[in-house]
Amino acid sequence: MTRKTTNLAEIAGKIKKLAISVAYKTHSHHLGSVLSCLDILTALYFSAMNIDPKNPKKPNRDWFILSKGHAALALYTTLAERGYFDPELLKKFGADGSGLGGHPDKDCLPGVEASTGSLGHGLSVGAGVAWLAKKEKRGNRVFVLLGDGECNEGSVWETAAFAGHHGLDNLVAVVDRNRLQGFGSTDEILKMNLTDRWSAFGWSVKKINGHNLAEIAENLNQLPISPAKPNVFIAETIKGRGIAEWENKLESHYLTLGEEQYKRAISEL
Amino acid sequence: MRNIFIKNLLEAAETNPDLYLITGDLGYRALEPFRDRFPDRFLNAGIAEANMVGLAAGLALSGKRVCVYSIIPFLVFRALEQIRNDIAYQNLDVKIVGPGGGFSYGNQGPSHNTAEDVAIMRALPNMAVLCPGDKTEATLAIKAMLATPGPAYIRLGKAGEKEIYAGTPEFSIGKILPVKSGDDLTLVSTGNIIETALAAAEILEKSGLSVRILSAPSLKPFDEEAVAQAARETKGIFTVEEHGPVGGLGSAVAKILADSDLQNIKFAKFGMADDSCLCIGSQDYLRRQNGLYPEHIAAEILKQFET
Numbered sequence: 001m002t003r004k005t006t007n008l009a010e011i012a013g014k015i016k017k018l019a020i021s022v023a024y025k026t027h028s029h030h031l032g033s034v035l036s037c038l039d040i041l042t043a044l045y046f047s048a049m050n051i052d053p054k055n056p057k058k059p060n061r062d063w064f065i066l067s068k069g070h071a072a073l074a075l076y077t078t079l080a081e082r083g084y085f086d087p088e089l090l091k092k093f094g095a096d097g098s099g100l101g102g103h104p105d106k107d108c109l110p111g112v113e114a115s116t117g118s119l120g121h122g123l124s125v126g127a128g129v130a131w132l133a134k135k136e137k138r139g140n141r142v143f144v145l146l147g148d149g150e151c152n153e154g155s156v157w158e159t160a161a162f163a164g165h166h167g168l169d170n171l172v173a174v175v176d177r178n179r180l181q182g183f184g185s186t187d188e189i190l191k192m193n194l195t196d197r198w199s200a201f202g203w204s205v206k207k208i209n210g211h212n213l214a215e216i217a218e219n220l221n222q223l224p225i226s227p228a229k230p231n232v233f234i235a236e237t238i239k240g241r242g243i244a245e246w247e248n249k250l251e252s253h254y255l256t257l258g259e260e261q262y263k264r265a266i267s268e269l
Numbered sequence: 270m271r272n273i274f275i276k277n278l279l280e281a282a283e284t285n286p287d288l289y290l291i292t293g294d295l296g297y298r299a300l301e302p303f304r305d306r307f308p309d310r311f312l313n314a315g316i317a318e319a320n321m322v323g324l325a326a327g328l329a330l331s332g333k334r335v336c337v338y339s340i341i342p343f344l345v346f347r348a349l350e351q352i353r354n355d356i357a358y359q360n361l362d363v364k365i366v367g368p369g370g371g372f373s374y375g376n377q378g379p380s381h382n383t384a385e386d387v388a389i390m391r392a393l394p395n396m397a398v399l400c401p402g403d404k405t406e407a408t409l410a411i412k413a414m415l416a417t418p419g420p421a422y423i424r425l426g427k428a429g430e431k432e433i434y435a436g437t438p439e440f441s442i443g444k445i446l447p448v449k450s451g452d453d454l455t456l457v458s459t460g461n462i463i464e465t466a467l468a469a470a471e472i473l474e475k476s477g478l479s480v481r482i483l484s485a486p487s488l489k490p491f492d493e494e495a496v497a498q499a500a501r502e503t504k505g506i507f508t509v510e511e512h513g514p515v516g517g518l519g520s521a522v523a524k525i526l527a528d529s530d531l532q533n534i535k536f537a538k539f540g541m542a543d544d545s546c547l548c549i550g551s552q553d554y555l556r557r558q559n560g561l562y563p564e565h566i567a568a569e570i571l572k573q574f575e576t
Contacts, residue, residue: 106330106359114330115359118350124320125355128327135309138331155351158320165315 008213011081012042016242017269018087019077024262026093030102032240032252034074036178037145039211040235041078044143044174048220053083056110060139063129065114067122068147068176069103076100076109084111120153122146123173127159130171130230141170141223149181152190157201160230164202169224173203173232176210178239180250198232210235242269270407270425270461271299271368277408278336281415282307287332288415291325293318293339299368300338318343322351322363329361334418340374341367341424345386357393362418365390370400370424370460371511371541372555382546382555387459388516390422391489397421397442398489402463403433406486409440417442426461427552433463433484443490451481454505454535454570457496459485459518465556466509468563469570476571485518496525505535507570511561513541535573539566 016038023031041064045051049062066075073093080087089109092098099108103117116122126144133140150156163171175194179186186192198205204225209215216235225231239253240246243265246255257265279302282288290303291312304311314321318339325335337344344367345352356363367386374381390398399414399421401407407425414421438446448463449470458466463484470480481503483495500506506526508519519538526536545559556562560569 114326115354118354120319121323121351121355124323124351125327125330127320128324129331130327131312131324132328132331132333155319155323158315158317159323162314162317162320162324 008042008046008217011046012039012213013269015042015077015081017266018081018090019073020242020257020262020265020269022077022090022093023073024257025091026095027256028073028094028102029254029256030070030073031243031257032246032249033068033071033147035241035243035252036237036239037068037071037176037210038074038078039213040145040174040176040216041074043213043216043220045078045082047217049143050141053111056084063113063126063140063142065122065126065142065144066104066116067126067144068119068150069116069122071145072102072104075104075112079109079111085109119147119150120155123156124159127163127168127171130163130168131166134168134170141172143172143174145174145176147181148175148177148179148186148194151175151192151194152181160198160201160203163230167228168230169228171230172220172223173230175232175234176237177234178237180239180248180253184250194234202229203232204229205232205234207234207236210237211241244268270401270404270427270430271296273404273407274366274411274425275299275303277411277415279303279306281412282310285334287334289328289333289335291321291335291337293321293337293343295339318348319351322348323355325363326351326355326359326361329363334362334364334415336364336366338366340369340381341383341386342381345383345389345422349389353393356420357396360395360419363420364414365420365422366425367423368425369427371462372552373427375550375552375555378549379546384513384541384546385515386424387488387512387518388520391516391521393420395420396489397487399423399442399486400460400488401425401486402458402461402484403430405432405434405437406440406446406484409438410442410486413440413442424460430461431464433467440486443487443492445492445495446484446486448484449480449482451479451503453478453480453503454507454574455481455483455499455503456507456509457483457485457499457518457522458509459488460511462509462511462556462561465561465563465566469509469566472563472567473570476567478574488518488521491521493525496522497529500526500529500531500534505570505573507536507566508538508540509561509566510538510540511556513545514538514543537569537573539569
C-alpha cells in the first residue's frame, strides 16, 4: 500500500516551519525533541497510516500514540498540516485555558488519540488497542512513538513482553533514537542495546535513518516486518535537527528559541 | 466478596458483550468461571500491573468496559500513575477491582495490608470509590458499578461477611444506606467492619443510648446530606472503618461537620493507626490492636456521653 511519497520533504519542511514558529512565538520548551521526530511523523501521517482527517474516529483507522508526550508540538503541527484542524488553533499552544498543553490530552484536538506525558505509558495503551483489534479482526494498526530515554522505564518492557507473547504484528513502535535524555547521553546514563533488547522480547527490529523520509516511508509501508511479531524501528535521529547550534545538544530539550536563532532556522529551511 | 464479584460479572457479561476482565495473574479459584465462560473476554496480563492498567485503557478507548483485577496493594499502589493518567484523567470506563483491603490479608504482612487505598482513590478525579459492607451491599454495588460507565474503584472484603439486611435496601452509587434508626448518636461505617459497628451499637443500647447506624458503601461520591441530617438529628457522629487516619470515611465525615454550622456535636473516628500496616497477625487480632472491636468503640463513645 505504498503511497506517493515524492513530496514528503516539502511537507516535512512546512511542518518544521510551523513547529519552529509556534515554539518561538509561545516561548515553548522541548523543541529539540519535536525536531527529532518530525520526519517520522511526516512519513507516518502522509504516507503510511490509514487515516481520514475528515473522519478522525473512523473505526478501522490506524492509531498513533505519542508516548514521548513532550513532543506534543510535533503531533499538533503534523495533524494541522494533514488537515485535521486549522493551524491557527496552534497560536494558543500552552496558553491559559487553551487545553493545548506541552503534553497532549486526549481529544484536545481532533486526531489526538490518548493522553500522554508520563513516560512509559503509551506503549501499553497502544498494545491494548492492538490486542483488541487483532482479536476482533478490526483491521487497526497502532503506531507508538517512544523516546530512547523512555526505554529506561520498566513499564515499556512489561508491554514489550506482552506484545511479544501475543504476537501483536499490528503494533508498531518507533524509537526516536537521538541518544540524549534528561541529563545527558543515553549511553552514559543507562546504556541499552535496544536492538538486542527488543529482539529478546520477541519483536522484529529494524534500524532506520529517522531523517531519511523515503527510507522511513518505505519501511513503514512494508508491515509487518515479519508475521506474528510486533514491530519496532530504531530510528537514528538528531535532537534539535535543523537548528545548527542545537543539533545533538541537551539544551535543545530545555531552552527556548531566541530571535536570531528563530530567523536563521526559518531561513535555512 | 470476590465470588460475588465474579457471579455478577458473569451475569452482566451475558447481556453486555463489551465487558472484559483482565487480571494481573491473581484470582485462583475465583476467576475461572469467567475465563471458562468468556475466554475471548478474559486476559491474564501476567504479573505486570502497570502494563495491565495501560492495556485496559487501550480497550476502553476502543469502546470496551473493562475490569482489572489484582489484590489492592499491587493494583492501586504499583500502577497508581497508570490509574491516574490513563484511567481517571481520561475518564475511561475501567473498573479497578481489589479484593482484600485493610487487614484482610493480616498475617501475610505489611506488603499486603492497606490503610491508604481509599484516600488515594478518593483523591482521583472522575473516580467512584465503593466499599461494600456485606454480601447484599457487595451484590448491589457490583451490579451498579458494572452498569455505570466511567472509572470506579471497588474494595472487596475477603470472605465470610455476614448479612446485615433483612431485605434488599434501595441502592445507588453515592447514597448512604440506613441500617438502623436511632436518636442519640450515629455510627457511620464503611466496609465489612459494619459487623463491629453493629456489635458496638448493641452495647451502647444496653447503656440506654439510642443508636442510628448508617452504612456507606459509596465513599465517592459521598452522601453528604445523609451525614449532615444525622448530625442535625443526633448528638454525635462516630465513624468506623478499616482504613488509616487520612482520607477515608472519617475524613469525609469530619469535613462535613467542619463545613456545617453545628456546634458541640460529638465526634470521633475509629480506624487503623498510621503505622498499623507494619504489624503481623490475623484480621481479628489486628483489628483489636487498633481498637477496632465493639467493647472499645462503645467505651470510647460512652466517655463522650458521660462528660
